[in-house]
Amino acid sequence: MDHFLYRSGELYAEDVRVADIAATVGAPFYVYSAATLKRHYELFDQALDGTEHLVCYAMKSNSNLAVIKLLGDLGAGMDVVSGGEYRRAIAAGVPGSRIVFSGIGKTREEMTLALKGGIRQFNVESEPEMQALSEIASSLGIDAPITIRVNPDVDAKTHEKIATGKSENKFGIPISRAREVYALAASLPGLNVVGIDVHIGSQLVNLEPFELAYQKVAELTEVLRADGHEIKRLDLGGGLGIPYERSNSAPPLPLDYGDLIKRTVGHLGCEIEIEPGRLISGNAGLLVSEVIYVKSGEDREFLILDAAMNDLIRPAMYGAHHDIVPVVEPAPGEEPAKYDIVGPVCESGDTFAKERVMPSMKAGELVAFRSAGAYGAVMASEYNSRPLIPEVLVQGDHFGVIRPRPTFDEMLNRDTIPSWL
Numbered sequence: 001m002d003h004f005l006y007r008s009g010e011l012y013a014e015d016v017r018v019a020d021i022a023a024t025v026g027a028p029f030y031v032y033s034a035a036t037l038k039r040h041y042e043l044f045d046q047a048l049d050g051t052e053h054l055v056c057y058a059m060k061s062n063s064n065l066a067v068i069k070l071l072g073d074l075g076a077g078m079d080v081v082s083g084g085e086y087r088r089a090i091a092a093g094v095p096g097s098r099i100v101f102s103g104i105g106k107t108r109e110e111m112t113l114a115l116k117g118g119i120r121q122f123n124v125e126s127e128p129e130m131q132a133l134s135e136i137a138s139s140l141g142i143d144a145p146i147t148i149r150v151n152p153d154v155d156a157k158t159h160e161k162i163a164t165g166k167s168e169n170k171f172g173i174p175i176s177r178a179r180e181v182y183a184l185a186a187s188l189p190g191l192n193v194v195g196i197d198v199h200i201g202s203q204l205v206n207l208e209p210f211e212l213a214y215q216k217v218a219e220l221t222e223v224l225r226a227d228g229h230e231i232k233r234l235d236l237g238g239g240l241g242i243p244y245e246r247s248n249s250a251p252p253l254p255l256d257y258g259d260l261i262k263r264t265v266g267h268l269g270c271e272i273e274i275e276p277g278r279l280i281s282g283n284a285g286l287l288v289s290e291v292i293y294v295k296s297g298e299d300r301e302f303l304i305l306d307a308a309m310n311d312l313i314r315p316a317m318y319g320a321h322h323d324i325v326p327v328v329e330p331a332p333g334e335e336p337a338k339y340d341i342v343g344p345v346c347e348s349g350d351t352f353a354k355e356r357v358m359p360s361m362k363a364g365e366l367v368a369f370r371s372a373g374a375y376g377a378v379m380a381s382e383y384n385s386r387p388l389i390p391e392v393l394v395q396g397d398h399f400g401v402i403r404p405r406p407t408f409d410e411m412l413n414r415d416t417i418p419s420w421l
């Protein structure tokens, strides 16, 4: 569910006409709905009602400071994967005690930053990382709270680029070696083992892989406790999928996911953390773009947009589907058209959709990509020297630009020409 609905044939973001935002900030742009972000966070929070828990929003899905502040003010924790994200969380007012640090390549600088600034836990992914963290925490005279990310070797049945829980993936330590690695952690100075972490992938549209993974985590909890480790916290990762194609998909609901968690690990008395990203931010955002040209090819028509793969890379990178809808609905009875929908970048990969049936469009009209709030703006680049597009947040009947479009001067001034050239 989201708050992007048509009223009298025009697309609204909450109570604001999308066309009014376009008139103010210019296309293309991202627009996010505060009510949708809030609703999705609260669904997860409610799904874990009755268990001690913290919903740690995976910031990598959308790390605009305004989005983080909105969620942080509701009580969300944050799952960060870099020093940059850690700094964003702190800047948005989220205390270190609600920040978990994930990722396989945390540098010593990043560890120092988080230890000094405060951290709920590091999710450690390898023995060398553990050694490094032990050294740094000891030298600072701090005990670093850690979980160890285990790789349960389950098939998340998702796109190969976003599956993370198979033994061939680079993430975590094999669950079969967990006892050994926990024993090492217990022997090292400066580390305080608090629990277990797992994250098996993203855009899961079926609960079964979670069930398999969490059962393995439950068994491991008992084994590690018997070995004398205090396992008081389980970080169960993120990854719940969203319906990118409204017409034919209905992924599981947070409530069912919450029931699954209670069923598989509820008896252990652990505090539960989850790290949803996409399900909180994905359907809370649109990418709005203007049609530049409608071009007739030999056997097809191309809708050439002013947005491109550098603004939204998911279709080019993952073959991802986004529903693309007109901002003004066609008059009833109008014949639909079929388009290849493309951007202006000089690569054939810059194609958003092929043979997409949608209302007939003209140059100058606006379209909206649905479900573009996650892994959209954060993965954007300035390829082809196209400035990063603005981000806008709507709340009720007002909106604000939460990241302006840079000027061309700002863009060019980031480069320097050495004096010897």
Ligand SMILES: *Cc1c(COP(=O)(O)O)cnc(C)c1O
Binding pocket: 058, 060, 061, 079, 102, 103, 199, 201, 202, 203, 237, 238, 239, 240, 275, 276, 277, 278, 279, 374
């Ligand atoms: C990417 C990631 C998430 C979030 O995944 P979503 O599919 O956006 O929910 C959570 N935890 C970790 C460790 C991740 O890498």
